[in-house]
Amino acid sequence: MSPSAITPPPSSPTTSSPTFKILIPEPLSEEGLTLLRSSTHEVTYHPKTTPETLASLLPSYHALIIRSETKVTASLLSPDISPNLRVIARAGVGVDNINVEAATKRGIIVVNSPHGNIAAAAEHTIALLLATARNVGRADAGMKTGKWERSKLVGVEVGGKTLGIIGLGKVGMKVARMATGLGMKVLGLDPYASPEIARSAGVKLIGGGGMEELLKEVDFLTVHTPLLASTADMIGEKELRLMKRTARVLNVARGGVYNEAALLKALEEGWIAGAGIDVYTQEPVKFDEESTAARLARHPKVVATPHLGASTVEAQENVSMDVCTQVLEILRGGMPTAAVNAPLILPEEYRRLEPFVKLIERMASLYTQHFARKKPNRLGGRRFELTYHGALASVPPPSTRPLTAALIKGLLSSISSHAGRDVNIVNASLIARERGIAIDEKFVRDNDTTTSTSGSGGEGGQVTLRSLLTSKEGNEDEQEQEQVIEGVVTSNDIFISKLDRFAGANFQPEGTLLVLRNYDRPGKIGGVGMVVGRHGINIRFMQVAGLSNSGGGGGGGGGTKRREGEEVREKGKGEEDSKEALMILGVEGDVTEEVVRELTSQEGILDVSLVRL
Ligand SMILES: NC(=O)C1=CN([C@@H]2O[C@H](COP(=O)(O)OP(=O)(O)OC[C@H]3O[C@@H](n4cnc5c(N)ncnc54)[C@H](O)[C@@H]3O)[C@@H](O)[C@H]2O)C=CC1
Numbered sequence: 001m002s003p004s005a006i007t008p009p010p011s012s013p014t015t016s017s018p019t020f021k022i023l024i025p026e027p028l029s030e031e032g033l034t035l036l037r038s039s040t041h042e043v044t045y046h047p048k049t050t051p052e053t054l055a056s057l058l059p060s061y062h063a064l065i066i067r068s069e070t071k072v073t074a075s076l077l078s079p080d081i082s083p084n085l086r087v088i089a090r091a092g093v094g095v096d097n098i099n100v101e102a103a104t105k106r107g108i109i110v111v112n113s114p115h116g117n118i119a120a121a122a123e124h125t126i127a128l129l130l131a132t133a134r135n136v137g138r139a140d141a142g143m144k145t146g147k148w149e150r151s152k153l154v155g156v157e158v159g160g161k162t163l164g165i166i167g168l169g170k171v172g173m174k175v176a177r178m179a180t181g182l183g184m185k186v187l188g189l190d191p192y193a194s195p196e197i198a199r200s201a202g203v204k205l206i207g208g209g210g211m212e213e214l215l216k217e218v219d220f221l222t223v224h225t226p227l228l229a230s231t232a233d234m235i236g237e238k239e240l241r242l243m244k245r246t247a248r249v250l251n252v253a254r255g256g257v258y259n260e261a262a263l264l265k266a267l268e269e270g271w272i273a274g275a276g277i278d279v280y281t282q283e284p285v286k287f288d289e290e291s292t293a294a295r296l297a298r299h300p301k302v303v304a305t306p307h308l309g310a311s312t313v314e315a316q317e318n319v320s321m322d323v324c325t326q327v328l329e330i331l332r333g334g335m336p337t338a339a340v341n342a343p344l345i346l347p348e349e350y351r352r353l354e355p356f357v358k359l360i361e362r363m364a365s366l367y368t369q370h371f372a373r374k375k376p377n378r379l380g381g382r383r384f385e386l387t388y389h390g391a392l393a394s395v396p397p398p399s400t401r402p403l404t405a406a407l408i409k410g411l412l413s414s415i416s417s418h419a420g421r422d423v424n425i426v427n428a429s430l431i432a433r434e435r436g437i438a439i440d441e442k443f444v445r446d447n448d449t450t451t452s453t454s455g456s457g458g459e460g461g462q463v464t465l466r467s468l469l470t471s472k473e474g475n476e477d478e479q480e481q482e483q484v485i486e487g488v489v490t491s492n493d494i495f496i497s498k499l500d501r502f503a504g505a506n507f508q509p510e511g512t513l514l515v516l517r518n519y520d521r522p523g524k525i526g527g528v529g530m531v532v533g534r535h536g537i538n539i540r541f542m543q544v545a546g547l548s549n550s551g552g553g554g555g556g557g558g559g560t561k562r563r564e565g566e567e568v569r570e571k572g573k574g575e576e577d578s579k580e581a582l583m584i585l586g587v588e589g590d591v592t593e594e595v596v597r598e599l600t601s602q603e604g605i606l607d608v609s610l611v612r613l
């Protein structure tokens with residue numbers, strides 16, 4: 001996807017293939033590892049890294065790929081321990097082992113694999129359901145020690161029984177469908193579930209406050225919520241006491257959604273009949289410490305597995321590919337498909353926004369380097385208005401966060417004073433607020449403006465970036481009150497069509513540009529050509545833009561490309577001396593301060609900006 005949506009490599013051009021460092025401190029399936037190793041990045045695979053080693057390794061890494069055992073705490077996310085970190089990828093669903101808030105504050109993107117192991121988790125739940133019902137664990141353990149026990153291990157059938165599911169998300173719904181297939185009656189509790197979808201899966205949705213009703217009725221209970229402050233200890237002593245003495249409970253969600261001490265007591269005192277447990281508050285369970293988790297895992301009425309919900313060959317391939325693909329995409333500046341701390345934007349929507357993201361980022365960077373270069377701290381206290389015309393205005397996207405993030409990123413990328421943080425979709429609005437930059441957006445459905453996108457099919461559009469002072473300062477000259485850049489997306493390319501008061505040129509915002517404001521008099525182009533030629537600088541293109549109100553764009557050639565050495569007809573002969581024009585040169589070579597000084601001292605040149613995009 002986009003080479004410019006999120007974060008460019010530190011001080012390296014986005015066009016090259018940068019090398020970043022990726023750390024994988026937990027087991028990860030080979031498919032994703034192979035993908036990472038085929039990139040230009042440096043991959044460190046240490047599947048048994050201890051927390052201490054992790055802290056010592058992290059400073060030099062840009063990406064961290066983990067599963068459930070690595071705890072990414074706020075202290076690991078402090079700038080001194082992980083100064084370069086830009087993405088944490090969870091090869092699985094649950095992100096309760098990551099301090100997402102601390103990551104967000106630092107603009108670190110957190111991604112996961114929301115679908116990759118869902119089938120595995122649901123199937124494991126059914127495995128525990130049946131194993132718990134039929135004492136499979138104890139029977140197997142007995143056989144291994146030579147015991148042929150039949151009468152002690154009489155189980156119960158699940159067909160015709162009632163299963164209660166708390167949390168009807170991806171895993172919960174899958175479990176529901178499988179359970180109805182086993183002939184079970186399914187009751188569901190989830191304040192955010194869709195009643196239609198639940199009904200279509202044969203689930204009777206219990207209304208809000210229906211926990212008590214559900215607990216009293218079910219023969220089996222399974223929880224499939226994430227571990228959140230609101231779901232921690234959701235099933236405790238009070239809830240377990242409401243259940244039938246013959247009921248069995250399952251936990252393939254997270255240790256902590258059931259209160260472990262209460263569950264142990266319920267099993268020991270016979271308030272419930274059994275449990276199937278895959279996840280614990282302490283992982284790995286420390287058996288030598290006799291923790292509550294260890295006592296539960298050892299309990300004869302418990303079928304215990306060591307967090308195996310996602311441990312199938314297929315699920316591990318899925319999650320590994322999901323997160324490795326996203327990590328590579330993020331490291332090359334693109335959009336993740338499953339960012340936990342960024343607004344969800346569908347890949348097809350992002351593809352549509354991609355050229356606009358690129359255009360706006362370049363427009364904003366041009367803004368800073370052209371208008372604000374002498375006073376970069378003056379970005380704060382300005383209001384930036386993005387006006388979308390054409391396709392984007394006709395069918396506005398569900399989210400313009402990538403566009404506003406591109407604006408902030410472009411504004412700040414050429415100046416280093418944004419506290420060393422990379423700007424991305426995760427932290428852009430926070431950084432803008434901190435810097436006093438206000439952003440407005442407008443959608444203008446006018447047919448006229450789309451004319452500049454002719455030939456672009458339906459996907460073209462025009463964006464106007466207008467910057468206004470929010471407070472008028474005494475010494476501000478008039479030109480600084482309102483500054484404008486207009487850009488155009490055609491189906492294949494992006495162009496700048498207006499810069500400040502000057503229009504008539506259409507230049508591609510890329511590479512090194514020299515933007516010269518001059519009196520529109522003969523001889524200017526020759527003089528400029530001489531200076532750059534003397535310094536061995538090659539001119540890729542030259543365009544001249546005239547005052548936009550001078551009629552017909554007045555831009556000396558209306559955007560006609562001029563190459564070095566070509567005979568060019570100087571514009572403005574006979575016009576008043578005071579009339580200004582803008583000369584835009586795309587150049588290759590070492591444009592030093594000296595070159596800029598020399599150009600500025602040329603007769604009739606009012607102002608020169610060096611812009612690197
Ligand atoms: N044991 C394992 O290896 C695995 C465990 N998991 C765990 O399963 C959890 C669920 O995964 P998904 O189904 O993919 O998540 P999901 O986000 O699709 O579904 C979670 C559901 O819980 C509901 N919910 C949240 N708070 C609730 C509450 N207080 N009461 C009732 N419902 C509530 C939500 O509305 C949502 O529908 C994950 O967060 C993870 O912790 C997931 C995969 C493997």
Ligand SMILES: O=C(O)C(=O)COP(=O)(O)O
Nearest residue numbers: 067068091092093094310
């Ligand atoms: O995806 C999840 O939420 C899981 O719990 C899977 O954990 P794991 O990656 O197997 O350590």
